[in-house]
Amino acid sequence: MTIHIGTAEGGHYYSLINDQTSGDISDKWYEFNDMVVSAFDPKNIPEESFGGEERMMRGYEYSKEKFEKIRNAYLLFYRRVKFFDDSGKIVQNAAQSDVAKLPQEASVQILAKIKEDNMKFIASKNLLDPSLQEFCKIQSQRLAKEMELSNVYSPNQEKLFKFICLYFHTVLIRASDRSTVLPIYILNLKSVFSKNIDLSKWFLTQFYNDEVLKEFLLDCPIKDMKYVVAGLLKCAIDSVAKEEQCYDLESMKSKGCIFKMVQVLLTLLRFGGEKKKYDQIARILLVCERSFKAIKEYFLAEKMISKLIILISENATNPILPAYKEFEQYKLTGQPSDFISEKKEAIQENKYDSFQKDFETYGYSSLVIIVCDLVLCVNFTVEIKSLWQCNEFSHNLDEKERESLYLQNNWRRLLFEAQSRTS
Secondary structure (H helix, E strand, O other), rough: OEEEEEEEOOEEEEEEEEEEEEEOOOEEEEEEEEOOOEEEOOHHHHHHHHOOOOEEEEOEEEEEEEEEEEEEEEEOOOOOEEOOOOOEEEEEEEOOOHHOOOOOOOOOHHHHHHHHHHHHHHHHHOOOOOHHHHHHHHHHHHHHHHHHOOOOOOOHHHHHHHHHHHHEEEEHHHHOOOOHHHHHHHHHHHHHHHOOHHHHHHHHHOOOOOOOOOHHOOOOHHHHHHHHHHHHHHHHHHHHHHHHHOOOOOHHHHHOOHHHHHHHHHHHHHHOOOOOHHHHHHHHHHHHHHHHHHHHHHHOOHHHHHHHHHHHHHHHHOOOOOOHHHHHHEEEEOOOOHHHHHHHHHHOOHHHHHHHHOOOOHHHHHHHHHHHHHOOEOOOHHHHHHOOOOOOOOOOOOHHHHHHHOHHHHHHHHHHHHHHOOO
């Protein structure tokens, strides 16, 4: 058995081999790992080969949380010990078996399968050819310049742009040298999106599938890929907003291209997996909520205030951050604590990237901002109604939503975390 440990982007191979020097299958197994050969207990084959989840060792103990294994059986080799003819009779060797005649008498189906596999191999080889990468780069630059001069594009230009987009997302974004070539492609694609609403719509439709969004924005182990894809989606959404931002909710549902994406994003938000990976999902939802009045109206109708607060509260990892306690002290005394002074100094000295690691909220900041936006659209009591003169909606809070907002300690802490992250 050949075992692969790693991800689809790379990893390492080693083998587990049964000792058959005596001619028969034995109980002796060995692990061949580069230059190291060691005895292997066959009882551990399921643990080593069948995937699944496991607890990771942290320090001197195992974690409570389970993680997906990164090692799986990749290839399984068999050794033929007997030969049979077409009638099932045992023969002495391969020369007497009908297997030896197979190449001359191969069926049309087998030959077709071989041809199909060969074509896939050739296609893969061509896709990874550096000359194709250079061709797509030159053509993306040309398209960007042409569309700056005119919003009218030919069918051939449309086909070429779609091919470049698909090449970008299936090949280039996974390339080992992507850091040197991605910036050029990103600038060119964003330039086309900003000038062409139809191509922006087409690009967004490619992400209507929840599995596609999950692959790029949730499960992807390469952090820069998530940011790149989310950035392109944001650019396309901004372009579509020029046409659809005035749609009412019914028009958005019937002929808009944003509504379906929002539904898929909300589904991933609820059932997508680990909450700490939600940063880019939340980022795109925030862009949609702020760009389209109809989406905000939809969120209100779907009671998203309470749903988002519950989602955030249930998955917040830090019960009470030191930051919240210090903030309360500052409000009461008026004197900045060492913590707040350190925060101010860190921001002034551009050290905020390292500083904010202590206040990781896993993308909840965008969700908190969405909730704040929605709260500003809600009618409260008559006494404070004058505070909301810009209210465009008639939505009223139901009892469950009121209860969610009244969880002050948790809610105020989350607000402060969001403010810290977006300073």
